[in-house]
Amino acid sequence: MTDGLFPRERAVVAPGAVHVPGWLPSGRQRELVAACRAWGRGPFPYRHTVLPGGGVMSVRSLCLGRRWEPYRYLDAVGAELPDWLAELGREALVEAYGRHDDFAPDTALVNFYEAGAHMGMHQDKEERSGAPVVSLSLGDRCVFRFGNTETRGRPYRDVELESGDLFVFGGPSRLAFHGVPKVWAGTADPALGLTGRLNITLRQTGL
Numbered sequence: 001m002t003d004g005l006f007p008r009e010r011a012v013v014a015p016g017a018v019h020v021p022g023w024l025p026s027g028r029q030r031e032l033v034a035a036c037r038a039w040g041r042g043p044f045p046y047r048h049t050v051l052p053g054g055g056v057m058s059v060r061s062l063c064l065g066r067r068w069e070p071y072r073y074l075d076a077v078g079a080e081l082p083d084w085l086a087e088l089g090r091e092a093l094v095e096a097y098g099r100h101d102d103f104a105p106d107t108a109l110v111n112f113y114e115a116g117a118h119m120g121m122h123q124d125k126e127e128r129s130g131a132p133v134v135s136l137s138l139g140d141r142c143v144f145r146f147g148n149t150e151t152r153g154r155p156y157r158d159v160e161l162e163s164g165d166l167f168v169f170g171g172p173s174r175l176a177f178h179g180v181p182k183v184w185a186g187t188a189d190p191a192l193g194l195t196g197r198l199n200i201t202l203r204q205t206g207l
Contacts, residue, residue, distance in 0.1 A: 008162075013146050016132070016171030018096040019159055023166035026191065029138055033194050035085075036110055036138070039064065044078040046112055058117040064108040066205055071126055073107065073205055081108050089134045089202040096132075096168035103131055105202040113140065113197035119180040121145065121152035129206030132170025137161045138198040139188040147177040163188055 008021035024032070039062055040046045046060035051070050065081030067074045086105050093100040111119070124133055144167065147156035156177070161167065169176060183197050 016173040017169040020166040024164040066107040121179040131204035134202040140197040143182040
């Protein structure tokens with residue numbers, strides 16, 4: 001856990017997996033929080049996803065662009081994925097990899113973690129494209145568990161993500177299992193105006 005004495009450093013967590021702490025400035029974070037609120041007031045509000053086995057995810061989610069449901073993408077499009085958000089995804093790849101390879105995300109999943117919410121280990125494997133996944137964190141600090149491509153268990157590495165952090169995974173790590181076992185409630189900067197954690201993941205489906 002960081003204590004503010006030493007700056008958090010950029011890290012290559014695994015081949016193709018890059019963590020960039022504090023990439024989003026505070027003003028941009030507030031803009032994204034406002035956008036997430038606006039999207040939630042639209043025709044496709046945040047909801048708890050019901051899994052095929054009957055389980056209910058503890059996070060609340062909404063989709064921008066091509067709509068996802070477990071475990072496939074629909075032909076239908078939900079709320080519009082704005083051009084400025086896609087451009088932010090390309091900027092993120094340039095930051096992480098030094099290039100964006102014409103990244104053209106056509107879907108974004110926005111997850112809202114309230115107190116007690118978590119995310120089990122899973123793979124993002126419904127996409128036909130091998131393009132990287134761009135993940136942006138807002139609000140409360142969390143443990144992001146980044147694993148291997150074969151199993152939900154070890155080996156994995158726990159990374160602490162804070163508001164404004166960027167995490168990109170692609171290449172050999174594109175199908176790595178990952179999850180959020182812990183969120184520290186009340187750790188967001190009050191100036192952000194957010195209670196809880198928001199995570200935005202941009203993906204290129206290849207569909």
